[in-house]
Amino acid sequence: MNLLNLFVIALRSLNKNKIRSLLTMLGIIIGVASVIAMLAIGQGSRDSIENQISGLGSNVIMVFPGATFRGGVATAAGSAQSLEMDDLEAIRVNCPSVKYLSPVARAGGQIIAGSNNWNSSIRGVYNEYLDIRNIEVESGSRFAETDEKRASKVCIIGQTVAENLFDEYTDPVGEKIRINKIPFTVIGLLKEKGQGGMGEDQDDIIYAPFSTVQRRMRGDRQNIQQIYISAVSEEKIELASEEIDELLRTRKNISKYEDPPFNIRTQTEIVEMFTSTSNTMMVLLAGIASISLIVGGIGIMNIMLVSVTERTREIGLRMAVGARGKDILRQFLLEAILLSLLGGLIGAAFGILSSKLFVAIMNWPVTVSSYSVVLAFSFAFIIGVFFGWYPAGKAARLIPMDALRYE
Amino acid sequence: MKEQDQERKKIISVSNLSKVYDMGVIKVHALRSIDMNINEGEFTAIMGHSGSGKSTLLNIFGCLDVPTEGKYWLDGADVSHLNKNQLARMRNKKIGFVFQTYNLLPRTSALENVELPLLYNPEIRRKERKERAMNTLELVGLTDWSEHFPNQLSGGQQQRVAIARALVNDPVIMLADEPTGNLDTRTSFEVMEIFQELNGRGITIALVTHETDISKFAARNILFRDGRISKETIIKNIKNAREELEKLPPEDEL
Numbered sequence: 001m002n003l004l005n006l007f008v009i010a011l012r013s014l015n016k017n018k019i020r021s022l023l024t025m026l027g028i029i030i031g032v033a034s035v036i037a038m039l040a041i042g043q044g045s046r047d048s049i050e051n052q053i054s055g056l057g058s059n060v061i062m063v064f065p066g067a068t069f070r071g072g073v074a075t076a077a078g079s080a081q082s083l084e085m086d087d088l089e090a091i092r093v094n095c096p097s098v099k100y101l102s103p104v105a106r107a108g109g110q111i112i113a114g115s116n117n118w119n120s121s122i123r124g125v126y127n128e129y130l131d132i133r134n135i136e137v138e139s140g141s142r143f144a145e146t147d148e149k150r151a152s153k154v155c156i157i158g159q160t161v162a163e164n165l166f167d168e169y170t171d172p173v174g175e176k177i178r179i180n181k182i183p184f185t186v187i188g189l190l191k192e193k194g195q196g197g198m199g200e201d202q203d204d205i206i207y208a209p210f211s212t213v214q215r216r217m218r219g220d221r222q223n224i225q226q227i228y229i230s231a232v233s234e235e236k237i238e239l240a241s242e243e244i245d246e247l248l249r250t251r252k253n254i255s256k257y258e259d260p261p262f263n264i265r266t267q268t269e270i271v272e273m274f275t276s277t278s279n280t281m282m283v284l285l286a287g288i289a290s291i292s293l294i295v296g297g298i299g300i301m302n303i304m305l306v307s308v309t310e311r312t313r314e315i316g317l318r319m320a321v322g323a324r325g326k327d328i329l330r331q332f333l334l335e336a337i338l339l340s341l342l343g344g345l346i347g348a349a350f351g352i353l354s355s356k357l358f359v360a361i362m363n364w365p366v367t368v369s370s371y372s373v374v375l376a377f378s379f380a381f382i383i384g385v386f387f388g389w390y391p392a393g394k395a396a397r398l399i400p401m402d403a404l405r406y407e
Numbered sequence: 408m409k410e411q412d413q414e415r416k417k418i419i420s421v422s423n424l425s426k427v428y429d430m431g432v433i434k435v436h437a438l439r440s441i442d443m444n445i446n447e448g449e450f451t452a453i454m455g456h457s458g459s460g461k462s463t464l465l466n467i468f469g470c471l472d473v474p475t476e477g478k479y480w481l482d483g484a485d486v487s488h489l490n491k492n493q494l495a496r497m498r499n500k501k502i503g504f505v506f507q508t509y510n511l512l513p514r515t516s517a518l519e520n521v522e523l524p525l526l527y528n529p530e531i532r533r534k535e536r537k538e539r540a541m542n543t544l545e546l547v548g549l550t551d552w553s554e555h556f557p558n559q560l561s562g563g564q565q566q567r568v569a570i571a572r573a574l575v576n577d578p579v580i581m582l583a584d585e586p587t588g589n590l591d592t593r594t595s596f597e598v599m600e601i602f603q604e605l606n607g608r609g610i611t612i613a614l615v616t617h618e619t620d621i622s623k624f625a626a627r628n629i630l631f632r633d634g635r636i637s638k639e640t641i642i643k644n645i646k647n648a649r650e651e652l653e654k655l656p657p658e659d660e661l
Contacts, residue, residue, distance in 0.1 A: 316510075322496065322498050323495065324491070
């Protein structure tokens, strides 16, 4: 018997018991819908985390000095004085996978412009830092070449700082401000960046040349608090991080097996750190949803068994007129597969619909990925085959004589 | 008569055929070394009480069961030791079954019921299938009922659909197991009328029944007792079903 005929027979038999078919499918419908919705919620939260972290910049690698122990007491990470300006230059020269790099000097303080004052954080960086973190200057300019050498008292300010120091009619570029009583000239205004991954205001920031902050505000010439580096491409992040690690170990005479007095963090690692939690959640939710799929499968098996018993005489007759065991197996298997696929289809529709509802009503970040639909669908198919096999096999093994006389 | 016999093809031929059902503790001898032939164009009635082995024989004839011992040739081929799939193929090509309880598929039209055996024959395409099914329905006089479901048909009509289904694959023999068992006298005679008409067209029929008045419509009666052939009779004056029908009182008086 060809597939089309089998298909027609299976559809007809499902159609004869509409309510029963629908109830049987319900398990699969709920299972598939919940798998899709759960994966969509998981994927959504993952996407939003990734989005926020990509705000860090492109292909970012960060190098911090490690923690030190003073008399057995650990100090905060980054407090060791183990990264120096020479290390920075060595990285620039010796690591081919590094594109941009910039030291970061952090300071904070009171900023005064005319009669307004504001408290913000100041970062001493190279121009390259702006490239690494995709920070754009809206008006004015970036630092000049000479600013770094001379430790010029110039700065680029964020939108939030500008709003708090100047009224809306004043162009901040060219204005004088005082940071911790040191007079600075504003040479640029940053483009608005909005809220960061951790909810911080990325526009409440002032950038100044590295040497300016390092020498004039921190009074330090050698030690670097942090180095921002970008790799030449996303694929080269790992390689660049290895190159830096090797170089710094060599420079500081530390073998491969010792803990180095510095930490290297890549953007990938940070993304992984944050997404691993959401991954766990996603797997958990999808796992629970899959259980309902399996329960649905058992429902299908149950109904198929009833159906085989009910139709014993029909099976006997089909065999008497020439159906082989194989034909009977296919007929009932196809019926089970059809049940689960139809359930899968309706379930997928419900799953996508409910995901959209999550977005519309609760404003959750939900992303329905096509792979989750394919996954849930193929899972439903496999369940149809798996749970349909036993009843279909039972039907195929019936002895025609006995089946014909079954009451 | 003898010359005619030799010319005729043997449709069914069994020799030394035995069937033993192993029930664990006891062994039931359903058939004990049967030898018999059915020739092309014959109308044979197999008689006997329940347990006489007549149904077992019909099952073996119909390739639903295999003999424990002995040989069975169907249409010239030895089918005693075929496997399940080969038996299914034989049933599909060579055998037409008519059952006491009709065994029509519910909520399936008469035409589709008749088509069923052809569905399991991959050589036959849809168009041919529909055509042959329609032609066979015409043969049993149900052309106008082809789209009706079994529950919309009378018992006699249902059995006619079943007869059409048994004929659609152009079998070498039609096997009927108590085909009139569920029917009243008039309808029984109607069904026998069809059988006689089909036999008149050259179709070989073997019929199992325990009703003597039904067996009198067949030319050859074989009586079974305890798994053996106890008596074989050639009926001289075969009853004509059409005439018998006319003798019955008019339908509305019944």
